[in-house]
Amino acid sequence: MVKAMRDADLPSLPCMAHTLQLAVADGVLSQRSIADIIAYGRRIVGHFKHSQLAYSRLQNIQKQLGQPIKRLQQDVPTRWNSTVNMLQSLMEQKRALGAYGADYDLPSMFTGSQWKLVENMISLLAPFEELTHQISSSTASAADVIPSIRALTRLLEKAAETDHGVKTSKAALLEAVQNRFSxxxxxxxxxxxxxxxxxxxxxxxxxxxxxxxxxxxxxxxxxxxxxxNGEASLEATGSEPPEKVPRAGxxxxxxxxxxxxxxxxxxxxxxxxxxxxxxxxxxxxxxxxxxxxxxxxxxxxxxxxxxxxxxxxxLCAPCTSVDSERLFSTAGNIVDEKRNKLSAKNAEMLIFLKKNLPLMLNKYALREMALLISIPLLSFSLTHDFHAMHFKCM
Known part of the structure; x- marks a missing residue:
């Protein structure tokens, strides 16, 4: 795709989310101490993923400790934020895992110093996860790249109490971000x-x-x-998506x-x-x-x-390819094994409606309509219209 843009002499920008992925892999996940902890965490999660009996025992311990019943999350090596989610799920179940290890066998277990390292590493990567969520929004644009990277590098340059044990990783992460976004x-x-x-x-x-x-x-x-001098109207943008307020941090x-x-x-x-x-x-x-x-x-x-x-x-240029990849997933959900006779034109129409109809509908108008019409009648009408449209597209 990059070569096609270059051959066509069109301006092309890399996906910021993928570049962040590479920076985290270069700066943190490649560190030996961090890689060992991630390997231990995968073995712990794998132990419960492959044994329903082990999960039942862990759930009983969670009930005894008064903790909410949660399953451990498995990470995907190609997505660094899934690794952070896995470590966060392990951190939340620290007491339950300790009680489980006292009565049953585990393939591996963190020591006290390793648990502290896990906590500090989660704090180190939390801004990256927050930034990834922000730039993965459908409203994120190329304008978000420079301010986000400046804020991120400024944060990595500051010393924090949670730097104990991860100072080398933090320095390597800062260098990786500066190199990738130089x-x-x-x-x-x-x-x-x-x-x-x-x-x-x-x-x-x-x-x-x-x-x-x-x-x-x-x-x-x-x-x-x-x-x-012509008519440069921005009103074609229609109703804007709901305002997304970033998490405080x-x-x-x-x-x-x-x-x-x-x-x-x-x-x-x-x-x-x-x-x-x-x-x-x-x-x-x-x-x-x-x-x-x-x-x-x-x-x-x-x-x-x-x-x-x-x-x-x-401002129409996106900073990531996340939204286009979501569109590919939408196409896979519409054209499947049970509905594989759709023509290309009808499939394209359904994909367009799926992605754009929420932007065109006025939620306040729908709310007023719900007050005027009984809910059963409204439900019947929407269901009837959906089946009619579905039959027509088929």
Whole structure:
């Protein structure tokens, strides 16, 4: 796929989630002490996965200790966050596993120092898991890459109480992240998308780079100046997905710290020239990270018409291939062994509805409809419409 983009002379960006996977594998999972702990954890989980009797005994112990009945999670080697989930499930069942090991045989067991290392490693990788969830959203764009990596590297550079036993891994992880994402600020698409995102603007760039970035943005606006005279409407985006508020944590604190260090929030006069639009836009404070960039540009396109047009072009690029891979899974769920006679056209229509119908439906309108119509009648109507559509597509 990369070669096809290169041969077609089209700009291409790597998947940020896959690059993070490689960075974690290089920096942490390759460490001998960490690799040994992961191997022990896989043997412990495998012991219960392959024995229903062992799981029954563990559940009885969980009941006796007053803990919720939970199953241990098996990791997938190609997904580092599944390894973190496996270690978290082991950590939650530490007491139950200790009681089980006292009465029954286990293929391996952590020592006290290894349990502490597991806890510290989970704390070390928690920001990576949080960031992976954020960039895997369908609304994440190329604008999220530079601020996220700056916040992540800032966090890894800070000393923490949980660094005991993982300092070498933390340093190796920082080096891996810096190497894997060393050229992001030199890529035009990343830079312009970040500046055009009202949550970030130029606040995550060094003072030495800001004049160069403003010049680059001026070139983009000058190139698209002819298009600004036409109708550059952002209303085609329709209803925006629900606002996703990131979980509170130390990674978010790094975003705020970088914004506080910038401290460049002034005012300005509105002017029709692209240069004045850019200066006014960059002088205003950024919107909260929980805000929606496309909603901002829809509401402010009359103030910044040139910037709004450029935002349409640059904020549509995703930063990961996660959503397209989810679309492949959707296709596999629609066309299966029991429904393999669907034509390509009908299958495409069903996939389109599955992915886009939630964005087009107004949840508040549906809620008002539910108040006016009885629930049984509404259920019957929806079921009847679904079967009619299903029969027509078949």
């Amino acid at each position: 050229d992001i600020q030199s890529k035009r698409l990343y830079t312009i998308a970040t500046v055009l995102d009202p949550r970030y603007k130029d606040r995550y760039f060094s003072d030495a780079l800001k004049p160069q970035i403003r010049g680059l943005l001026s070139d983009v606006l000058a190139t698209g100046q002819e298009q600004q 130390s990674l978010n604190a790094m975003y705020a710290e970088l914004l506080d260090e910038d401290g460049e929030h002034g005012g300005g006069d509105i002017s029709s020239s692209t240069s004045s639009q850019m200066n006014l836009y960059l002088s205003e404070p950024v919107i909260p990270r929980s805000g929606q960039p496309l909603v901002f540009w829809r509401d402010n396109k009359s103030r910044f018409p040139a910037l709004a047009q450029a935002a349409q072009d640059y």
